[in-house]
Amino acid sequence: MRILLSAIYPFAFLLLYLIIPFDNYIRVLPNILVAVLVIAFPFVVKKDDFKKLKSLPILAFFGLIVYLLINSYFAGRFEEDITVINKVMVALGLAVLYIPVSDMNPSSGWAGKINSAIIFSALAAIIFSVYNFVLITDATGSFSLGESPQVVESLLIDRLYLGMLSTFSILISFQAIKKKYHPNNNYYLANILINAIFIVLMASKIAMVTLFLLLLVRQFYGQRKIWKVAIALGAMAAVVVLFFIIKSDTDFETSIKESKNNPPAFIENSLTYELRAVVWGCAQQIINEDEVPFNGIGFYNTKEKLVACYDSQILNPEKRKRFTTKRYNTHNQFLDFYLSAGFIALLLFLAFICFSFLSFRKQFFPTAMLTILVVYCMVENVFHRQIGAYYLGYIIIALTSSANHLKNNKAKIE
The missing domain is CATH 1.20.58 (Methane Monooxygenase Hydroxylase; Chain G, domain 1)
Structure with a gap:
């Protein structure tokens, strides 16, 4: 049984990351694959595999999750914030589930x-x-x-x-x-x-x-x-x-020459606007006008305050309605952690990034992965989307595997 599961397990991971972009069309399949991995994990993992998780970056990320759970519980907003916290847990959980799989060195086969x-x-x-x-x-x-x-x-x-x-x-x-x-x-x-x-x-x-x-x-x-x-x-x-x-900060608006009939639905639903300037401005206003407590104001409350800011600051009625209806988040993961969970959450997330950089600064591939992480965290709340959690999980997997590859090379040299 264990041999069979060990053979199937890596392919379940392959299929999971292959179909992630198609989540809107086959939403249930990624969840099924994750469930399969969780069930099979105890049967395929070995005691030595857990040594792959012994690193300061992983410890910092685990500390972030523990802090978010404890902070949210004692602040009385656990039910409101658990949706976002779950996605943070998914990112690290995928890295844990990957440890029975062999190294992912990019120069290896496949x-x-x-x-x-x-x-x-x-x-x-x-x-x-x-x-x-x-x-x-x-x-x-x-x-x-x-x-x-x-x-x-x-x-x-x-x-x-x-x-x-x-x-x-x-x-x-x-x-x-x-x-x-x-x-x-x-x-x-x-x-x-x-x-x-x-x-x-x-x-x-x-x-x-x-x-x-x-x-x-x-x-x-x-x-x-x-x-x-x-x-x-x-x-x-x-x-x-x-x-x-x-x-x-100029809004992007596409001019459409309408015929006598209404334009196709896809055109009405795909007009995009530059929104980060407005969102970040409101986030800055929340920081300046409201004294953010040491433990933050909660992920849900952060959105509520942003929506209130949109309603009072945006003069254009159509634009105001769009922002309040969409309930745009901070579009910056660092800013979101600070507002929602306080300085300690931000510090732990920064510690994860800094420890990772110090550990892998001599290797291009993991350093490049960290660069991608930082850039996208500056313009997006990656933990507010399931796909963001999956791809951050991939980055953590890449960092963990790079560390193990380096350790194996050193062991061979010695």
């Missing part, structure tokens, strides 16, 4: 077991999105790329997370390319090209900034050459330019 699922998942999401785009273009008789409603509606998942997935895929493929000629190098290069083009076509500015930052980080690894300095300076300049593009 580009590392779970990494192969990320690559094929990104390609499947791209194919699905392109197919949707063709159907929508044919239905509307118009063609538009970038931030157009057509692109927004055709994407399989939110542009932010699809950009994150493509960034993962590019990084994994880059790391898997071998220095000497290997037939698989062509496939990895093709995958990098496909995902990079897709990121540009869907105008995922956050993904573009992340890729430029990864290019900059890469220059600190390997042999130091003069041309690397030029690449680093170019990447820094590109990041600055893209930062100012993202920072612009």
Whole structure:
């Protein structure tokens, strides 16, 4: 029985990360797979596997979960905040469930077991999105790329997370390319090209900034050459330019020439706006006007206060209605932890990031993963979405596996 479960267990993980982008279409399957992993875990895990979790980053993240639970319980808001806390637990839980699986070194076969699922998942999401785009273009008789409603509606998942997935895929493929000629190098290069083009076509500015930052980080690894300095300076300049593009507070509104009939529903539902300036402004107002207690005001109450701010500060009635109806969160994970759970929660999350960086600063792949984590946490509340928890879980898995790979290499040398 144990042998059979041990053989099936890794493939359950592969399937889980392969279908995550299709959660809206097969919502029950990821939950079933997680349940299978939880049930099978006691039968496949070994005592030595738990040694993989012995690290300061994991300890800091576990401390964050414990603090959130205790803080929420004694503050009397456990039932209101448990939904978000559950997602924080899912991220670490996936890393724990992965410890019976062998190492995920990107240079190993299949580009590392779970990494192969990320690559094929990104390609499947791209194919699905392109197919949707063709159907929508044919239905509307118009063609538009970038931030157009057509692109927004055709994407399989939110542009932010699809950009994150493509960034993962590019990084994994880059790391898997071998220095000497290997037939698989062509496939990895093709995958990098496909995902990079897709990121540009869907105008995922956050993904573009992340890729430029990864290019900059890469220059600190390997042999130091003069041309690397030029690449680093170019990447820094590109990041600055893209930062100012993202920072612009102007609303994005697509003009649509309406016919006598009402426009298609997908156009009405896909108009997007630059909202972070408004959200962060309201968050800053809450900090300035309301003295945030040491233990925070709770995840639910944070949203309530933001909605109240939208209602009083946004003058445009249509925009105000949209913000209050959507109940936009802080769109910044660091800010969300500070407002919702207080300074200690923020400190523990920062400790997880800092300890991880100190542990892996000599390795490019885990450092790049941390870069992706920081960038997306600056513009999104990753723990407010199930997909965000899954992908943060993948980052923790990557960090844990990188640490074990380093330990194994040191043991071989000794």
